[in-house]
Amino acid sequence: MVSPAFLTESLTKRYGRMTALDSLDLSVPAGEVFGFLGPNGAGKSTTIRLLLGLARPTAGRACVFGADAADVAVTHRRLAYVPADIALWPRLTGAETLELLARTGPGTDLAYRNELVERFGLDPSKPGRTYSTGNRQKVALIAAFATRAPLLVLDEPSSGLDPLMEREFRRAVGEARDNGQTVFLSSHQLSEVEAVCDKVAILRAGRLVDVATVGELRRLHRTEVTAGFATTPPDLTRVPGVEEVEATGATSVRFTLIGPPGPALHALATADVRSLTVREPSLEEIFLGYYGGEER
């Protein structure tokens, strides 16, 4: 077994009476792209802050490559971080920020950095105050990927990027994986995690719900279909892959589609369909469906 890039043992963080993170045991193997999935407020950012030593655990511990997370002078030599909400020094230009981070960081591949600046289409001559959310994110992503650090900790990294840049981001994650780097990617988007990760930990209300491979995650993937018909809707309850059929009106029906859509489409094709809406349920809805509402 590969030694973990990082490890948490009964990691707990309370803010007053609020428990942000409840006894998290998590081990992320080196060399994997590891997703960290959960709705807003699940404790993802708290976990990352503890991991980076920016906050102190109430109980338990976090280790990065065997060193205690509080010892940042050691652990940060082997990681790079992209925060969820990036603030840059307003007077420093993008190039100057990259220079500061390169010269104070764990070492930077300058050629790769220049390549990333090109690929992400960043204009590094602008002062920090003028950058949009997406551009600030690009600066932090370029700085982090260019370190080629063994562990990349990315907190909601692509939330401000447009689809083209998101593609570049996914490519850079792929390059990091090919390089043998570990990527810890926190997100609330199932599709993003599915696209780039090998394995996923699911966090909800401060607790670890599940650790699964992306293949296993597919079982969570459900599609909600609403169809309107010219006349009475056909009976869909016995169609394979169709669940939770519910009449929403005299001529409309809503159901959940799991697995291949062929049989359901076939059944619909025989009826006179007037409208069809296909929607991916939010992560929260999936959690409610799979893990029940009682888990806070």
Added chain:
Amino acid sequence: MTATVTAPGAGRGTLSSATWVVTGLTLRQTWRGAVVVIALAALMSAVAVGAYRTAVASPSDAAALAALAENPAIRTLFGEPVALHDAGGFAVWRTGTVLSVLLAVWGLLAATRITRGEEDAGRWDVLLAGRVPVRKVVTRHLATLVAWTLLAGVAAFTGLVVAGATAHGAMAHATGLALCGVFSASVGVLTSQVFAARSAASGAAVAVLGVGMLLKMLGDGIAALEWLRWFTPFGMAALARPYDGDHMGPLAVLGAVCVLPAVAALATAGRRDIRGGLLPSPSGRAPRTVLLGSPQAFAVRRLLRPLAAWSVGIGTYFLLIGVLAVSMTAFLAANPRFAELAEQSGFGGLVTVEGYVAALFALLAVPVGAFAAVRLAGLAQDETSRRLTLLLAQPISRVRVLAAEVTASAGGAVVLTTVAGLATWAGTMTVGAGLGLLDALSGAWNVLPVVFLCLGSGALALAWAPRAVGFVGCVPAAGGFLLNVFADSWGWPTWVGQVSPFAHLAAVPGAPVGWFAAMMMTAVGVLAMVVGAAGYQQRDLRV
């Protein structure tokens, strides 16, 4: 499932109630500083009226006091003493300049902080996405600041009257004081509309007020330039001559002048982009990569601009002190009663040039201490605004980041005191006062232990009260100075006065350096820094 749909615009409350919410926000952002300024206005005015009774204990005192009006040096520093025959007039002369500068500086810094500062930090994006238009938001911010400065005027009036001064003169003085505050708050709001960065807005507003103060000083000190006072708010407030005629004309003009920046600010507010100023910010430039190699270098890089501005201010003031050295000491030698009074308030030896500059060098601890406290408060601000997060994600411990900031600030304090020493020496050279260069420098450097105390208390605050770093950091210097003055003036028990660092500061260059006290203060300061660093390392970052 049932759903309640609320039509846009049908939310609770009207536009006017939404505007009041904005006012509530501005009150929350300003009340702490405002309360301090208002309390100082009342307290200092009342104390000065009380001090008058000791100052004119005998007819010879009154005569000596009258001689003050003749001295250009005194006039330059404190303004023209127009009514020293009256307790109120004396109090106005003693506190007027200090209070108007205090109120003006607070007004403009609060203005740029709550307008441009908030906008620059992106918080106005949310505020302005609401129903209240930008011009109304700016109006409310200005109105709150104007209300506070008017309250400070009321406080000064109350302080004077309660302590026994007559009301009519107090009214003229308080009006002038409050209008100076209104003017600077309006200028602060105006520069916040013009410039896209808070530092630029603050800098421009400080420059306007600095020029205003300089014009008044020239007008006060040089008879031929008296007319200059009509071109500055501080001068117009003085031209009202409280307790000596109480002229309302200059105050009316000042009131009208205050309207100009206010109207300009509100007119500009509606014509610019949010997050942008009237002046477009530069769209890009070539990288300047010096001083980016380490946290220490970066701390120095961020220090340079503010240090240059502080150096100009402090250098100008102490150049003036040096130029006035001969006439001041000659005056005090000719009027021994004043030297005696000053000695009672803890400023001995003013009749020699060395004693005189020593007394004024002690004052230097207040701005330099404030400079150090402001630097550490900036670090706390960088943390809350998340700028520090990327740096702290590097292999750099928080202790190292704090140490970099502390050493850079301490270095800045050394530069500022050196500038003050050199400026004083240069000033005395022009009038042939015969002050040695080393004497001037050692006198200025002598206040550094107080600055170390400021850095220490600032570091403690960073660890346990990060919102109050600026305030707590100023306590040893500004608080200690006030304590020293009050303890002397009001005859408080000795031990109370001894708490102040100023009680232990030797009057260098008039007296030899008090090495023991200096070492003790430095040791206490360094200990506080170490404890503060340990606490800072242990706590959670506030992001």
